[in-house]
Amino acid sequence: MxxxxxxxxxxxxxxxxxxxxxxxxxxxxxxxxxxxxxxxxxxxxxxxxxxxxxxxxxxxxxxxxxxxxxxxxxxxxxxxxxxxxxxxxxxxxxxxxxxxxxxxxxxxxxxxxxxxxxxxxxxxxxxxxxxxxxxxxxxxxxxxxxxxxxxxxxxxxxxxxxxxxxxxxxxxxxxxxxxxxxxxxxxxxxxxxxxxxxxxxxxxxxxxxxxxxxxxxxxxxxxxxxxxxxxxxxxxxxxxxxxxxxxxxxxxxxDFEDYIGFGSNASGFNNNIRKTNKSNIKDYINDLNNDTLPIMEKTQLNIKDLIGEYIMLGLRKIKGIDIDKINKKFNIDFTDTYKDKIENLKNHNLVTIEDNHFRLTYKGLDFANTVMVEFI
Missing domain, CATH: 3.20.20.70 (Aldolase class I)
Known part of the structure; x- marks a missing residue:
């Protein structure tokens, strides 16, 4: 694994x-x-x-x-x-x-x-x-x-x-x-x-x-x-x-890899499930004293959510998203699936595709959240 x-x-x-x-x-x-x-x-x-x-x-x-x-x-x-x-x-x-x-x-x-x-x-x-x-x-x-x-x-x-x-x-x-x-x-x-x-x-x-x-x-x-x-x-x-x-x-x-979060209010993402612990310290302690995991929220992400988060996180990287990797991971054709969105953002000089990576432009760094919302 x-x-x-x-x-x-x-x-x-x-x-x-x-x-x-x-x-x-x-x-x-x-x-x-x-x-x-x-x-x-x-x-x-x-x-x-x-x-x-x-x-x-x-x-x-x-x-x-x-x-x-x-x-x-x-x-x-x-x-x-x-x-x-x-x-x-x-x-x-x-x-x-x-x-x-x-x-x-x-x-x-x-x-x-x-x-x-x-x-x-x-x-x-x-x-x-x-x-x-x-x-x-x-x-x-x-x-x-x-x-x-x-x-x-x-x-x-x-x-x-x-x-x-x-x-x-x-x-x-x-x-x-x-x-x-x-x-x-x-x-x-x-x-x-x-x-x-x-x-x-x-x-x-x-x-x-x-x-x-x-x-x-x-x-x-x-x-x-x-x-x-x-x-x-x-x-x-x-x-x-x-x-x-x-x-x-x-x-x-x-890179959207798995991680486990331990402690109050800690979040983790593992096997497409996001978990967040209770934030109140006393509640966290009391649950564990009773042999109960202090989980506040547990969410199974669907394919739409997974792709959206992958794109959002990937766009934070200056090198952007490796198109081959996202296609293989989710069995999609990224540039075809999001063709209209990509073209619109390119027309505003907010994104570009270079070396088979989809990334923000220098201008796009100032509008990162605007770009990310398009894919969530």
Missing amino acids: NNISIYVHTPFCKHKCYYCDFASFANNEDLINEYYKSLKKEIILRKDEINSREISTVYFGGGTPSYVDSKYIVDIMDILKSEFNINKDAEITIEANPESITDEKLENYKIAGFNRISMGLQSANNDTLKKIGRIHTYEKFLSSYEPCKSAGFDNINVDLMFSLPNETLNDFIDSLEEVIMISPSHISTYSLILEEGTKLYDNYRKNNIIIDDTLDRKMYHYCINKLKEYDYEQYEISNFAKKGYESRHNMSCW
């Missing part, structure tokens, strides 16, 4: 960022121990879903995995290694925030088998960091980044956001250039999205603030062109990597 990936969710963080709508919670330290006991139990109860398939990537996300004591992370990795067949060259990532990284944690992560760290910076401007609810400074980020390198992590991603509150083009350029100077192997850049229910959303709505779309696109395209100058290849809409350092875990998702 094909390889499979694993995602492990940590719902805890020290402080909820003002833009964050993920299933993460501050001030729940009393639940940490019970949560990880339940997480171990879920892994054991669901191990038959993986069987003997080889694990190609493992990703610990959150929340903030680096916030909790590293013993919990190490315990989970030990369970995964004992129960599953993890490829000796597997990419194993942990998300970390600057304020919670310590030398001891880094050493323990390395011993446990982690070989990639994804660090949340978001901005090199301390005033901007305060405005979005980050609790670290840029100086703290730098003092955390260097120990990661010293601990032997040469595969480090840095997250950077743009279109942040009151951020000018020059502000973003300064942040980008600061990140370029430390030369991480991978950079992820995201435009601020105001999600309902977040503190920033409420603030923008209350004060009738809108995001300047023109400025947003200037920042994005400046980022694309500047990173190219420094040998960062854009391989996905929001992701740039030095050669050989593309995120294999994310690529497996965009």
Whole structure:
């Protein structure tokens, strides 16, 4: 059978960022121990879903995995290694925030088998960091980044956001250039999205603030062109990597490969079935204490849904969709089935077909969602 990936969710963080709508919670330290006991139990109860398939990537996300004591992370990795067949060259990532990284944690992560760290910076401007609810400074980020390198992590991603509150083009350029100077192997850049229910959303709505779309696109395209100058290849809409350092875990998702999600609110896709766990930490723990899987939603995707998701995810990749592969996977003639849609989008210079790949044009990157909706 094909390889499979694993995602492990940590719902805890020290402080909820003002833009964050993920299933993460501050001030729940009393639940940490019970949560990880339940997480171990879920892994054991669901191990038959993986069987003997080889694990190609493992990703610990959150929340903030680096916030909790590293013993919990190490315990989970030990369970995964004992129960599953993890490829000796597997990419194993942990998300970390600057304020919670310590030398001891880094050493323990390395011993446990982690070989990639994804660090949340978001901005090199301390005033901007305060405005979005980050609790670290840029100086703290730098003092955390260097120990990661010293601990032997040469595969480090840095997250950077743009279109942040009151951020000018020059502000973003300064942040980008600061990140370029430390030369991480991978950079992820995201435009601020105001999600309902977040503190920033409420603030923008209350004060009738809108995001300047023109400025947003200037920042994005400046980022694309500047990173190219420094040998960062854009391989996905929001992701740039030095050669050989593309995120294999994310690529497996965009390639529509199977993955299992463990933990509260974790989602997975396996054998054409999508499952999502309950997001409430107490509900998650209670279900597993009663030997019940904490599944909130389970959906069997039909062929239309499968093709739609395959196209949507594939278009996120800069190289696009291999037409031979989609034809073989779904027994279709892609260019004939979607002939009218493709021609219309080509006429607007949003997509192209080159080297038998269907992909977004440079202009199309700005209208990716518009293009994707055509196929869902």
